[in-house]
Amino acid sequence: MKQKKWPFFLLVLLLAAGILGSVLVLQRPDTSMVEVVRDGQVLYQFDLAQEADRVLEIEYEGRVNTIEIKDHQIHMQAAECPDNTCVHMGWLDSAAPIVCLPNHLVIQFAENHEALDGIAR
Template identity: 45%
Template sequence: MKYKILILIIAVIFSAGVVCSVIVLNMPKKNTVQIKSGGKVLYTFDLGKEKDRTFDVTTADGRNTIEIKDGKIRVKDADCPDKTCVRMGWLRSGAMPIVCLPHDLIIAFTDDDSGVDAIAE
């Protein structure tokens, strides 16, 4: 009896996880992208207007090469040991950010449009 309840709890948590994952994956994209490190915003882009380019972002912990192409953004290369951020590919979901935990670097869509041009260059 005790185990049935525990298994039921697991089943509920698991289903909730699956449902939430599907919801997160289907969130719409936005245009403004922010690159953040340590809670501070390093760059803000309007992907619709950005030219195709590649550049390095260096934090205290390491370097990430960011690529912007056809209004999409990704981490092209990084000197972190696991390269999870590289394998995540282009920023797709409107909600789920690309993160590089070893370097404490986050690339995410944001609603905030203020100061786009000021920081982008």
């Protein structure tokens, strides 16, 4: 009977490790620096801790994305794209970026380049 219990405990252990890993990966980074990126090029960089409330409109091939910065947070307020998934993602609050695939636009926390070693640069 004891031999049949170990797969259950292994499954529970793996599930717990997966949940803990997900929580750690999706935590908000230690930075308030945010980038708006298109095709790998940084269009804007903000320090949300110091940024005033404002609205940005970014055009791509005749379509416009509207980004709102309010109360030191940022989100995609509106987008001229078929599904508006980026609008429904809400405020940027974790390591997961806000992505508008049709308009090639990403809002993400800036990477901490100081944490990289000499080989990675």
